[in-house]
Amino acid sequence: MRLTTPTETGLPHDLRGGQRTWPVTATTISGWGRTNPVRSAVHHPTDHAELEAAAGMGPTVARGSGRSYGDAAQNAGGGVIDTQAVNRIHHFDEQTGVITIDAGITVDTLLHATVPHGWFIAVTPGTSQVTVGGAIAADIHGKNHHHDGSFCDHVTAMTVRTGRGTEHLTPSGTPEEFWVTAGGMGLTGVILHATLQLRPVESPFITATTTRHPDLESLMAALDVADRAAGYSVAWLDGLATGRHLGRGLVITGDHSTRQQVEDSPRPATPGAANRSRSMPPVALPIVNPIIARGFNVAWYRLHRPSKQIVPYQSFFHPLDSVSNWNLLYGRGGFVQWQIVVPDEAALFISDALTELALTRAGSFLSVLKRFGPGNPSPLSFPMQGWTLAVDIPTRAPGLDGLLRSLDRRVAAVGGRVYLAKDSRLDPPLVDAMYPRLDEWRGTRDEMDPDGQFRSDLSRRLHLTHNKLPSGALR
Amino acid sequence: MNNAFNIPERALVLGANSDIARSTTLALASAGTTEFVLASRRPGDLRPLAHRLRAAGADLVETVEFDATELDTHHNFVSATWERHEHIDLTFVAFGELGLHSGAVHTAMTNYVGAVSILEEIRSRLQRQGTGTVAVVSSVAAERPRADNYVYASTKAGLDSYTRGLADVLAPTIHVMVVRPGFVRSKMTAGLDPAPFSVDPDDVAADIVAGLRRRSPIVWSPPIVRGVMSTLRHLPGPVHRKITQHTTSTPKSTITDAFR
Numbered sequence: 001m002r003l004t005t006p007t008e009t010g011l012p013h014d015l016r017g018g019q020r021t022w023p024v025t026a027t028t029i030s031g032w033g034r035t036n037p038v039r040s041a042v043h044h045p046t047d048h049a050e051l052e053a054a055a056g057m058g059p060t061v062a063r064g065s066g067r068s069y070g071d072a073a074q075n076a077g078g079g080v081i082d083t084q085a086v087n088r089i090h091h092f093d094e095q096t097g098v099i100t101i102d103a104g105i106t107v108d109t110l111l112h113a114t115v116p117h118g119w120f121i122a123v124t125p126g127t128s129q130v131t132v133g134g135a136i137a138a139d140i141h142g143k144n145h146h147h148d149g150s151f152c153d154h155v156t157a158m159t160v161r162t163g164r165g166t167e168h169l170t171p172s173g174t175p176e177e178f179w180v181t182a183g184g185m186g187l188t189g190v191i192l193h194a195t196l197q198l199r200p201v202e203s204p205f206i207t208a209t210t211t212r213h214p215d216l217e218s219l220m221a222a223l224d225v226a227d228r229a230a231g232y233s234v235a236w237l238d239g240l241a242t243g244r245h246l247g248r249g250l251v252i253t254g255d256h257s258t259r260q261q262v263e264d265s266p267r268p269a270t271p272g273a274a275n276r277s278r279s280m281p282p283v284a285l286p287i288v289n290p291i292i293a294r295g296f297n298v299a300w301y302r303l304h305r306p307s308k309q310i311v312p313y314q315s316f317f318h319p320l321d322s323v324s325n326w327n328l329l330y331g332r333g334g335f336v337q338w339q340i341v342v343p344d345e346a347a348l349f350i351s352d353a354l355t356e357l358a359l360t361r362a363g364s365f366l367s368v369l370k371r372f373g374p375g376n377p378s379p380l381s382f383p384m385q386g387w388t389l390a391v392d393i394p395t396r397a398p399g400l401d402g403l404l405r406s407l408d409r410r411v412a413a414v415g416g417r418v419y420l421a422k423d424s425r426l427d428p429p430l431v432d433a434m435y436p437r438l439d440e441w442r443g444t445r446d447e448m449d450p451d452g453q454f455r456s457d458l459s460r461r462l463h464l465t466h467n468k469l470p471s472g473a474l475r
Numbered sequence: 476m477n478n479a480f481n482i483p484e485r486a487l488v489l490g491a492n493s494d495i496a497r498s499t500t501l502a503l504a505s506a507g508t509t510e511f512v513l514a515s516r517r518p519g520d521l522r523p524l525a526h527r528l529r530a531a532g533a534d535l536v537e538t539v540e541f542d543a544t545e546l547d548t549h550h551n552f553v554s555a556t557w558e559r560h561e562h563i564d565l566t567f568v569a570f571g572e573l574g575l576h577s578g579a580v581h582t583a584m585t586n587y588v589g590a591v592s593i594l595e596e597i598r599s600r601l602q603r604q605g606t607g608t609v610a611v612v613s614s615v616a617a618e619r620p621r622a623d624n625y626v627y628a629s630t631k632a633g634l635d636s637y638t639r640g641l642a643d644v645l646a647p648t649i650h651v652m653v654v655r656p657g658f659v660r661s662k663m664t665a666g667l668d669p670a671p672f673s674v675d676p677d678d679v680a681a682d683i684v685a686g687l688r689r690r691s692p693i694v695w696s697p698p699i700v701r702g703v704m705s706t707l708r709h710l711p712g713p714v715h716r717k718i719t720q721h722t723t724s725t726p727k728s729t730i731t732d733a734f735r
């Protein structure tokens with residue numbers, strides 16, 4: 001990647017407000033789903049001061065590891081601030097499990113530092129590659145949402161470079177700004193660092209159980225029971241099964257293994273073994289076609305025997321991390337992940353949606369189903385009490401666009417919503433229905449960003465902010 | 476912004492009074508496009524289309540004056556458009572004339588020079604906005620001229636070649652698509668005998684929207700004309716001439732009439 005001065009990037013996003021000491025490259029970027037690649041001026045600040053200064057050069061948006069599926073962390077023709085190089089641990093109290101880190105640190109790096117001391121992150125997503133900044137901005141959830149809530153429920157403070165300057169936010173001192181930034185998709189500013197409360201663990205292992213269920217009804221019933229029995233639970237289902245097999249799948253539960261459980265285990269596993277990464281060739285091959293996906297789903301379902309085992313935390317939480325760049329498997333057109341949540345009363349919608357999605361015969365690997373507990377005070381946070389379903393589908397699947405649009409309308413009608421961190425295609429008017437507190441969020445956000453310094457392609461596509469650009473920004 | 480299926484939110488349509496453009500804008504509106512900037516020599520004539528687009532769910536429909544042959548207006552046209560709208564997701568170039576009555580130079584000015592002039596202005600905007608789509612209506616005639624349409628065919632050949640080059644310049648972020656229709660039953664071909672494989676503007680519109688979704692570099696409409704043209708293109712000159720002379724000397728339409 002060639003380093004260029006801002007004017008050489010050919011993009012209008014140039015220097016405003018002072019001297020720049022960090023590299024900026026004109027780069028084509030996209031989200032994990034690889035739809036909508038755009039050209040942005042990507043800033044690469046190398047330390048805290050540069051990160052803070054870059055955040056003052058709007059219109060920009062922060063980018064962590066780019067693990068959001070759609071266009072949340074890109075800004076066509078504008079600036080994108082790559083936060084990954086600023087990733088230090090500032091303070092870690094091994095007695096209380098309180099840690100202060102730069103927002104650019106990944107969950108993986110953080111866990112490597114804390115697990116040996118008996119502390120685990122309170123909420124982890126399905127990949128350890130996300131940054132803490134991305135986790136806060138999307139208020140991510142894990143397999144323990146029904147007990148422990150989402151990521152920002154465990155953030156005790158953060159420092160954010162907003163459009164007004166650098167602000168220190170806490171849930172009790174500045175509740176509005178804190179909760180508008182939590183789940184705020186990077187649109188209140190750049191999170192510089194954050195303080196998290198970790199949870200104590202006795203080992204790096206998870207005691208995990210797998211059970212197999214032949215249809216959706218028994219799967220959902222089993223998840224209901226599992227929620228009460230275990231700290232972590234999730235169902236992986238065969239998204240291509242239809243008829244009486246509709247919704248068949250595995251329920252996977254787990255709890256952090258105690259020291260005793262590990263000592264009693266006949267075959268102590270080696271921690272970290274699951275983490276060796278295999279790489280995909282760096283080209284997009286449309287390997288996921290309906291036939292292969294079909295075969296994979298069937299094999300995956302049949303090969304998993306009911307079991308109870310002690311496994312390294314990586315293979316329980318982050319199984320896909322062992323193949324890097326698996327997103328290339330979906331081919332050149334990329335793929336979308338459609339993740340929704342519907343309230344408990346609308347649980348039947350899950351079976352309708354699965355039926356219609358299976359009919360597209362679109363090649364999809366596993367679909368994920370999970371129960372959420374109640375949401376938190378963040379106006380744009382995704383989780384709410386109910387059922388969440390996530391399905392990966394290549395964009396080239398015939399009729400997919402229209403099908404998802406019609407399913408979205410029904411999701412909105414039953415009081416559910418689409419997860420913005422996964423979205424790349426929602427109809428803008430539906431966002432207001434799905435996130436009824438959007439206007440309240442906009443109000444506080446606009447106060448925090450009075451000159452419209454922060455924007456992303458997501459915010460423009462879905463009209464999340466209604467600020468005009470600073471004049472002259474795109475001439 | 477474009478969504479993951481490359482359906483634009485905001486489209487600029489040049490030559491919006493064309494039958495193909497009308498059908499395409501309506502198809503886009505039902506696919507989710509909500510803002511339209513419609514440009515034509517006679518913006519007043521766009522009122523019925525604007526009305527239908529609003530009824531189909533569009534939030535914003537602007538009608539503006541644009542003449543492809545008024546080259547010295549192009550710079551200001553583009554600046555003003557990008558001034559009002561910070562970005563344009565899809566630029567659709569539909570204007571063109573068959574040139575049966577207007578003279579060779581006028582046809583060349585409209586179809587080739589006019590298109591290149593406006594697209595060069597737009598190119599630099601797209602490079603700066605870092606995203607977008609361009610769809611340009613060429614023709615199967617670009618593939619091989621005939622005695623009765625050689626001027627038109629040559630303008631489309633130039634436009635087609637320009638557009639494919641533009642696609643290389645703007646790749647990979649900006650998708651540039653060449654549209655090659657066969658015989659379309661539109662204003663332009665009114666009074667001519669519809670040929671085999673002839674289609675309606677709505678059919679071309681559907682093929683265009685499908686091409687956007689797939690990010691196709693070239694859309695043939697109907698798709699079958701691709702194979703036919705590939706055969707015609709490889710015919711030796713004398714044979715091709717014979718067929719086309721035969722066509723022009725008989726009132727009955729034949730296969731080569733399909734290729735306007």
Ligand SMILES: Cc1cc2nc3c(=O)[nH]c(=O)nc-3n(C[C@H](O)[C@H](O)[C@H](O)COP(=O)(O)OP(=O)(O)OC[C@H]3O[C@@H](n4cnc5c(N)ncnc54)[C@H](O)[C@@H]3O)c2cc1C
Nearest residue numbers: 064065066067068125126131133134137140141185186191
């Ligand atoms: C395999 C896989 C599994 C996943 N599993 C889950 C899951 O179980 N649960 C879940 O909730 N999500 C899950 N996700 C989604 C992912 O956790 C979120 O999209 C997360 O936001 C990605 O973080 P990132 O660091 O990659 O951020 P990016 O994708 O780079 O950015 C995401 C958003 O965060 C903002 N942002 C990033 N850093 C900062 C910062 N420093 N300051 C302000 N804003 C910032 C960006 O502006 C953008 O809006 C998964 C994704 C993948 C690829």
Ligand SMILES: NC(=O)c1ccc[n+]([C@@H]2O[C@H](COP(=O)([O-])OP(=O)(O)OC[C@H]3O[C@@H](n4cnc5c(N)ncnc54)[C@H](OP(=O)(O)O)[C@@H]3O)[C@@H](O)[C@H]2O)c1
Nearest residue numbers: 492493494495542543544569570571614658659661662663
């Ligand atoms: N019909 C076919 O068989 C066929 C086949 C292949 C390709 N095409 C191409 O498809 C495109 C659309 O054609 P159509 O079939 O829809 O025919 P159409 O309805 O006649 O459309 C042509 C349009 O071009 C506009 N136009 C002509 N000169 C212009 C100028 N100087 N400035 C601005 N606009 C101008 C006309 O505008 P006014 O309304 O103001 O006159 C008209 O609306 C054309 O590029 C054509 O070459 C057509």
